[in-house]
Amino acid sequence: MPRGLADKRGPEECDAAALLSLINSCDHFMVDRKKVTEVIKCRNEIMHSSEMKVSSTWLRDFHKKIQNFLNEFRNIPEIVAVYSRIEQLLTSDWAVHIPEEDQRDGRECEIGSYLSVSQVNEIEMELLKEKLQEIYRQAEEQEVFSEEISNQLEVVKEFLRNNExxxxxxxxxxxxxxxxxxxxxxxxxxxxxxxTPEKKA
Known part of the structure; x- marks a missing residue:
């Protein structure tokens, strides 16, 4: 397990990075390692993005890689149970549906393809929390706040200043x-x- 996570008692206490690392390194998981590393790479790309933005092409590619990864666990009931939820998130166009606003503008839309304000907020919160935990671990492991870490932290702070x-x-x-x-x-x-050497009198 990554440094700083040895005290975790179960998967519910771990973040995505820790779980992916465990799956990738533990022989207990009989999975295609390539599929795991592809998801890890995607996860690192979004976590280390200076602007915290990704393209539609990136999302489509991520969707395929997540599907390939989840197929490795298709015999596990818990994965099957949340699969539809994951699919909903991945196939959403990430537009926010506000009923009153959409009706007032006369827009007709399929609500199923939209995310609610609370869903978007929840996703943003989880991503930011994980990004901040990642920054903390990096700083703790390096025992120094490098310029890169400071810049990452400043980007998040700037984003949060505009999102109370x-x-x-x-x-x-x-x-x-x-x-x-x-x-x-x-x-x-x-x-x-x-x-600093002492100055001679």
Missing amino acids: DLRNGLTEVMQKLDSLHLQHQKLDSKEAVIQ
Whole structure:
């Protein structure tokens, strides 16, 4: 398991990165490793995207790779149970359906292909939470806030400044990250003082 996750007691306490890593490295899972690594690659692409955006082509490709991956677990009842939900998310056009607005504009649409505001909010929240946890793990493992990590964090902060509803739901993880950042800054300051030679009188 990735560093920092050894204390997790079950899959429900792990994020996607940890589960994919476990599936990919554990011999207990009799799966096509190529299909797992393709999903891991997609997951890393979206998590490390500086703009947190993907194209329609990317989504279609991701859809195929997720389907291929899930087919490896088609005999597991729990996977079958959530398959339709996953399909709904992957085949949605990611437009938000607001009944009052759509009716007022005179637009006719199939509601089934749309996501509700709460669904979009839930998905955004989970993705951002995972991205922030990923940033935290990177900083913890490197024992330093590199420029890349700082830039990633700043992008998320900028996004959250414009999305108060999401910001409020991520207060705890943001405080945790800011605290780690502050610790690193203090350590850097101490090291700088130690390394600075004393001036001769």
